[in-house]
Amino acid sequence: MxxxxxxxxxxxxxxxxxxxxxxxxxxxxxxxxxxxxxxxxxxxxxxxxxxxxxxxxxxxxxxxxxxxxxxxxxxLHELDDYLSMLKKGMEANYARLDRLLAKRSRR
Amino acid sequence: MSKLSLTTEGDTIVVVKRRFDAPPEEVYRAHTDPELVQQWMLGPEGWTMPVCICEARPGGSIRYEWSDGKGGGFYLTGEFIELDPPHRILHVERMHLPDPTPDNRIETIFTADGSGTAMVMRMTLPNAATRQAMLATGMEHGMEASYVRLEAQVLPAGA
CATH class of the missing domain: 1.10.10.10 (Winged helix-like DNA-binding domain superfamily/Winged helix DNA-binding domain)
Known part of the structure; x- marks a missing residue:
C-alpha cells in the first residue's frame, strides 16, 4: 500500500x-x-x-x-517507478519518433 | 550514446533537448496528431497506448492511457494552453498512478536546424523536491538504487 x-x-x-x-x-x-x-x-x-x-x-x-x-x-518505489519510467520512456519514445519521421519522409 | 540532453534551470525547471532529422512541421504534427502520438509515445518496449485523446487547441484535453498488455497500466491527463504551429506547444500534464503526480507545465519549442528540428522542452515542476527526484531517473531500478538515489539526489549534500 x-x-x-x-x-x-x-x-x-x-x-x-x-x-x-x-x-x-x-x-x-x-x-x-x-x-x-x-x-x-x-x-x-x-x-x-x-x-x-x-x-x-x-x-x-x-x-x-x-x-x-x-x-x-x-x-520511494512509487516515485521511482514514475521517474524511471519517465526517463527510460523518453529515450525509447524519441528513438521511435525518429523511425516514424524517417518512414513519413520516404513517402 | 544518447542524443537526449537533460539539464536544469533554477530550482524547479528541467530542460530536455533533442534533435530530429525532420522539419518542424513534421515534428510538431507527431506531437499533436493523436494517430501519430499513439505510434511513438509508448514508454518502455512492449507498452501500447489504447486510448489517445489529444485535442490540439487552447483548452483542449489530453488523455493518454498506457497498457503493458498484461493487465497493468496507468494514464496521463492534461490540457493544452497555447499552440503556435509548428513552433510551440504549451501544456500541463500529470500522471495518475492512480494518485495524480504534481502538475508538470511543459513548453515545447521546435526550431528549424538545417534540414531537421531542434527541440527544447522546458518542464516546470511545482517544487524543488519533485524536480530533484525527477533527475534521479538515470539510475537502475531496485532497492539499493533507491537508497543511493535517496542519498545522492533527493537529499541535499552534507545532510
Missing part, C-alpha cells in the same frame, strides 16, 4: 525532513537522538516525523518506552 505521491513529494520538499531521512538512512533513531544533531525542539521533530510517517517514508516501532524510527523499505 503506497502513500499518495503528493504526500511523498510534499514530505520531501522540506529540507529538515530530507535531512532526517538522510540520518535515518544511516540507521534507526529515536526522537531524542534526532533532536540533538538538528538543534530544533522535540515537538518540532515529532511534527516532521508525523509528516514522514503519513507519507509512508518512515516506520516506527515500539521498544519499551522508546519509539525508534527507520526508513520504510519501499518508501
Amino acid at each position: 503506497h502513500a499518495p505521491l503528493d504526500a511523498v513529494c510534499s514530505a520531501l520538499a522540506d529540507p529538515t525532513r530530507r535531512a532526517i531521512l538522510a540520518r535515518l538512512a544511516a540507521g534507526e533513531a529515536t526522537v531524542n537522538e534526532l533532536v540533538e544533531p538538528f538543534e530544533i525542539s522535540q515537538p518540532a521533530i515529532s511534527r516532521h516525523l508525523r509528516v514522514l510517517e503519513h507519507a509512508g517514508l518512515i516506520l516506527r516501532r515500539v521498544d519499551g518506552n522508546r519509539r525508534p524510527c527507520r526508513l520504510a523499505p519501499d518508501a
Whole structure:
C-alpha cells in the first residue's frame, strides 16, 4: 500500500525532513537522538516525523518506552517507478519518433 | 550514446533537448496528431497506448492511457494552453498512478536546424523536491538504487 505521491513529494520538499531521512538512512533513531544533531525542539521533530510517517517514508516501532524510527523499505518505489519510467520512456519514445519521421519522409 | 540532453534551470525547471532529422512541421504534427502520438509515445518496449485523446487547441484535453498488455497500466491527463504551429506547444500534464503526480507545465519549442528540428522542452515542476527526484531517473531500478538515489539526489549534500 503506497502513500499518495503528493504526500511523498510534499514530505520531501522540506529540507529538515530530507535531512532526517538522510540520518535515518544511516540507521534507526529515536526522537531524542534526532533532536540533538538538528538543534530544533522535540515537538518540532515529532511534527516532521508525523509528516514522514503519513507519507509512508518512515516506520516506527515500539521498544519499551522508546519509539525508534527507520526508513520504510519501499518508501520511494512509487516515485521511482514514475521517474524511471519517465526517463527510460523518453529515450525509447524519441528513438521511435525518429523511425516514424524517417518512414513519413520516404513517402 | 544518447542524443537526449537533460539539464536544469533554477530550482524547479528541467530542460530536455533533442534533435530530429525532420522539419518542424513534421515534428510538431507527431506531437499533436493523436494517430501519430499513439505510434511513438509508448514508454518502455512492449507498452501500447489504447486510448489517445489529444485535442490540439487552447483548452483542449489530453488523455493518454498506457497498457503493458498484461493487465497493468496507468494514464496521463492534461490540457493544452497555447499552440503556435509548428513552433510551440504549451501544456500541463500529470500522471495518475492512480494518485495524480504534481502538475508538470511543459513548453515545447521546435526550431528549424538545417534540414531537421531542434527541440527544447522546458518542464516546470511545482517544487524543488519533485524536480530533484525527477533527475534521479538515470539510475537502475531496485532497492539499493533507491537508497543511493535517496542519498545522492533527493537529499541535499552534507545532510
